[in-house]
Amino acid sequence: MSLLIICGSSRNDGNTETLAKAAASFYPGDVEWMHLRNHRIHQIVDQRHEPRGFDPVDDDHRALIEQMLRADAVIFATPVYWYGMSGHMKTFIDRWSQRLREPDLKFKERLKNKPAYVIICGGEQVMLKGLPLILQFRLIFEFVDMDFKNYFIGQAKRPGDILKDTEQLSKLKDFFNRK
Numbered sequence: 001m002s003l004l005i006i007c008g009s010s011r012n013d014g015n016t017e018t019l020a021k022a023a024a025s026f027y028p029g030d031v032e033w034m035h036l037r038n039h040r041i042h043q044i045v046d047q048r049h050e051p052r053g054f055d056p057v058d059d060d061h062r063a064l065i066e067q068m069l070r071a072d073a074v075i076f077a078t079p080v081y082w083y084g085m086s087g088h089m090k091t092f093i094d095r096w097s098q099r100l101r102e103p104d105l106k107f108k109e110r111l112k113n114k115p116a117y118v119i120i121c122g123g124e125q126v127m128l129k130g131l132p133l134i135l136q137f138r139l140i141f142e143f144v145d146m147d148f149k150n151y152f153i154g155q156a157k158r159p160g161d162i163l164k165d166t167e168q169l170s171k172l173k174d175f176f177n178r179k
Helices: 015-026 061-070 087-094 107-111 131-143 166-177
Strands: 002-007 030-035 073-079 115-122 147-155
Touching (some): 002 015, 002 061, 015 073, 015 115, 015 147, 015 166, 030 061, 061 107, 073 087, 131 147, 147 166
Parallel strands (some): 002 030, 002 073, 073 115, 115 147
16 A cells, blocks of 8 residues: 655655654555655646636646555644645645546546544644644545544654654554554
């Protein structure tokens, strides 16, 4: 089973990425990474209701979507920025509206029942303040029929703080080791 980790952090080796690396180390299969910060993804121009549909966009989004669709399971890893997902992650997901209207891609059909996980990290009271973001992911996954397996919320303010959150590290290990 292959796992794709889609990392929405704007920082190299930040807390979210560190927690995702821990998940990767516990995952019992092949792991690929997609760092959204390293790719060119344009904001969506909403053309859902245009008679001709969406205009083609010259960026990396379609190739990234193909990579996601090939994976057996996906982790969406993002820091909590202003009580939501990172801009990189939001732009990546916003563009799904375009992909849903490309019949040759079979976007929704290929996501159906694909296992999905969420890893988020944030500062003060993240176990409470991060819950709306978890709900947002749950609703996104329901819309495209992905199988939302689990989420992990890491408490971390400064770089490296996530290594002190032994509870989340243990939960990740226990979860992926029982597979």
